[in-house]
Amino acid sequence: MLAGLLFLIPATFFVIGVLRDRRRLSNAIWLGISMVMLLLSFAEAGRDNPVLSVPLILAFMLAVLGLFLLPLALLANGVVMLRREGRSLGNLLSLLAGLALLGEMVYFAWGILQPNDWIRGSAIGLFLVSAYIAFLFVSLLLYSVVYGRTGRRHGFDGIVVLGAGLIGDRVPKLLANRLDRAIRLYRRERESGREPVIVVSGGQGADEEVSEAFAMRQYLLERDVPDADVVMEDQATTTEENLRYSKALLAERGLHGRVVAVTNNYHVFRTAVLSRNQGLRLQVIGAPTAWYFVPSAFLREFVALLVRNPVVHGLACAVLMAGGLALTQIN
Structure with a gap:
C-alpha cells in the first residue's frame, strides 16, 4: 500500500512536467522514479498474491540475466563499431562501457568478500554509483522513446x-x-x-x-x-x-x-x-x-546530458561512494 501511494507522487510530477513542457530533462527522472515505485508496489502486492509473485520472479530473473549479458553485448557492439565506423573516441564508447561494467562486476564480486573494510566499502560504493548511473541511463532511454513516439506529427511551417x-x-x-x-x-x-x-x-x-x-x-x-x-x-x-x-x-x-x-x-x-x-x-x-550505431550513439547523448550538470552528478556519486565506505564502518 505504501509503495503504491509513493508511486503517485513522482507519477504526478511526471504528468505535470509533460503537460508543461515535454522537453524538460526532469521528466525523465520522474518517469524513472515512478517506474521504480511501481515495481516496488507490485513486489509488495506479490508477497500475498501468487498470481503477481510468479511474473515478478520471472522478471527479476530476466533482469539479472540481462545484467550479466549487458557487458558482453556492449563489447560485441564496440567491436562492430570499430570495424564499420573507425577508431574515434565516440565509436569506442560501447567497448569502453562494456569493459567498465565488466570490471565493476568483477571488483564487486572480489571486494565484497575481502576482510579489509576499505576494500569492501569501495566495492559497495562503486556498486551504488553504478546503480545511480544505470538508473539515469534507463530513465533517459525510456523517456527518449516516449518523447520520440508522441507529440505533433503535422502542421509545420x-x-x-x-x-x-x-x-x-x-x-x-x-x-x-x-x-x-x-x-x-x-x-x-x-x-x-x-x-x-x-x-x-x-x-x-x-x-x-x-x-x-x-x-x-x-x-x-x-x-x-x-x-x-x-x-x-x-x-x-x-x-x-x-x-x-x-x-x-x-x-x-x-x-x-x-x-x-x-x-x-x-x-x-x-x-x-x-x-x-x-x-x-x-x-x-x-x-x-542503423541498429549497430544506436548503442554508441545513445551513450554519447547520455554523456552529453550528464556533463550539463557535472556538479549535481559529481556530488551524488561522491555521497554514494562515501555511503558505501560508511556502511562497512558500522559495527
Missing part, C-alpha cells in the same frame, strides 16, 4: 534538418535518413495545403569538400524538392547553432509558425532539451538509424 558529417561531398546514410524523413514531412504538408520550407543546417568540416548544408540542398533538389522551398544555413558547427541559426533564418522569411527539427532517433531528446534551454519552441522528430 518550417522543417529544419540538422547536419551530420559528410564523406567528401557525399551525403552518407545517416544524414540521408534525416533528409528522407524531412522530404516525407514536406510532401505531407504540401498535400494538406500548407507551404513549408526546409532549412538544411550544417557548416563545413575540415575533412569535408563542401558545407553540409550545400550537400543536403543538392540531395533535396535531386529528389524534386523545389529550390525556392530550400533554405541553406551553412555556418552552424553544433546542435545549438543548428537550432538557433535556423530559427533566425525562418524568422527573416516571416515564418513564425510551428517548426520541426529532424535528426536521428537517438539524438531526438537531447535536441529537444537544447531547444528548450535556448527558449525555442519547436518539435523534434527522429529518423531511423
Whole structure:
C-alpha cells in the first residue's frame, strides 16, 4: 500500500512536467522514479498474491540475466563499431562501457568478500554509483522513446534538418535518413495545403569538400524538392547553432509558425532539451538509424546530458561512494 501511494507522487510530477513542457530533462527522472515505485508496489502486492509473485520472479530473473549479458553485448557492439565506423573516441564508447561494467562486476564480486573494510566499502560504493548511473541511463532511454513516439506529427511551417558529417561531398546514410524523413514531412504538408520550407543546417568540416548544408540542398533538389522551398544555413558547427541559426533564418522569411527539427532517433531528446534551454519552441522528430550505431550513439547523448550538470552528478556519486565506505564502518 505504501509503495503504491509513493508511486503517485513522482507519477504526478511526471504528468505535470509533460503537460508543461515535454522537453524538460526532469521528466525523465520522474518517469524513472515512478517506474521504480511501481515495481516496488507490485513486489509488495506479490508477497500475498501468487498470481503477481510468479511474473515478478520471472522478471527479476530476466533482469539479472540481462545484467550479466549487458557487458558482453556492449563489447560485441564496440567491436562492430570499430570495424564499420573507425577508431574515434565516440565509436569506442560501447567497448569502453562494456569493459567498465565488466570490471565493476568483477571488483564487486572480489571486494565484497575481502576482510579489509576499505576494500569492501569501495566495492559497495562503486556498486551504488553504478546503480545511480544505470538508473539515469534507463530513465533517459525510456523517456527518449516516449518523447520520440508522441507529440505533433503535422502542421509545420518550417522543417529544419540538422547536419551530420559528410564523406567528401557525399551525403552518407545517416544524414540521408534525416533528409528522407524531412522530404516525407514536406510532401505531407504540401498535400494538406500548407507551404513549408526546409532549412538544411550544417557548416563545413575540415575533412569535408563542401558545407553540409550545400550537400543536403543538392540531395533535396535531386529528389524534386523545389529550390525556392530550400533554405541553406551553412555556418552552424553544433546542435545549438543548428537550432538557433535556423530559427533566425525562418524568422527573416516571416515564418513564425510551428517548426520541426529532424535528426536521428537517438539524438531526438537531447535536441529537444537544447531547444528548450535556448527558449525555442519547436518539435523534434527522429529518423531511423542503423541498429549497430544506436548503442554508441545513445551513450554519447547520455554523456552529453550528464556533463550539463557535472556538479549535481559529481556530488551524488561522491555521497554514494562515501555511503558505501560508511556502511562497512558500522559495527
